[in-house]
Amino acid sequence: MCLGGGGSNKAAARQAAEAKAEEAARQARIVQGRGNIDQAFGQYNDNFYNKYKDDYTNYYAPQLEDQYKRSVDELTAALAGRGLLESSVGAEQMARLRETLANQKTNIANQGLDAANSLRAKVEQGKNDLYSLNEASADPAGINARAAASSASFAAPQAYSELGNVFASTLSPLLAYQTADQNSLNPRLPWNTGGSVLASGKGQGRVTN
């Protein structure tokens, strides 16, 4: 006991020192791993989400503009056919079309904001998963590679549906009128009276022998 005691004391002291050093190193690795994760996810800042929101809006805005242009053309034709283009009814219909456009732009902007939030939530979830992994593994080198891979996966493209026909409800009464006129026995719209203007025989012409 007298001879062996000193040796076991030293061994215990060494073991304790090693265990403490290992634990301190593990905790330092966790801190470092978190730093690596934060660095990898640094690209997902406010600018990134603002750009995503703008990209979302920019995807739908041209579709909306295109629909609006076609709707204006259709409405113009329908109103002109009834002689209402420069009338209070025409003005009201055009104003409603414009109102629909403005409301749809508002909706797209609103959806863009929500889509950016949704993306941010997904990115944060991925970051949290990596934090958990980091704490479990306490391996900053491994977590660095995983963080880079994970952050890249968030940049992968996502499928977006196209914009539906948002002006249909505004135009539908006039289009219904057009259809009813077309099917009528006594149509009043010029293009329903006998096909196209050229086919109707109206306009100038000259027959030569």
Next chain:
Amino acid sequence: MCTGVEIAMALGSAALSGVGSAINQREQQKNNERMAAARNAELEQTRQKNRQLSQQATEIFDQRLAQMSPEQQQQQSSQTENARIGELLTAANEAPAVDTPVSGSAPQLVQAENAKRLGEALTRSKSNATRLGTLGMYNQNMFDNNLATAQAGQKISVPVGFAQSNAQMLPYYQDLAEISASKPMSGIGSLLQAAGQVGGYYAGSGKMGAKAKV
């Protein structure tokens, strides 16, 4: 009959044995105190570390809690609402690529009617955008709060995890510290005790009296 030498020897042996026992007891007590001190030192060291970690966690929590105060929340809601309304109004106010086909030669009355109807329509759109912005503020605020709370939770999990780990390691550190602090008995006490027993046995055996008579 015991001689005086035998009595003295017996008393001396008893005293020697008593001193040996006392030395042993004292050494054992000292050892126990050293081991207890070593365990307590480890405990105190861990408590010190965990106090700092707890303080870090508390600071993060307090900071987050302060952000949830009614005043802060009101301010945040107001900023969120303004920002959201601003975004939506910008979108609503955006002029279309094509405009409505009203010829410049249209009568003044028609032009005025068009402008009036368009103005009313755009006013309704702006109002719609404002209302949508206000409505969206609630979800946005909730989202921002949840995000900030989740981030604070993540930050807190680090010191809390370290503290838990420190606490889990503590019994092992204490055991090792105890082993490290313990000292083997010097053996002097046991030696004196043995000498006392031998002396007592010798004094009681009567051999000393026989020798004295010879």
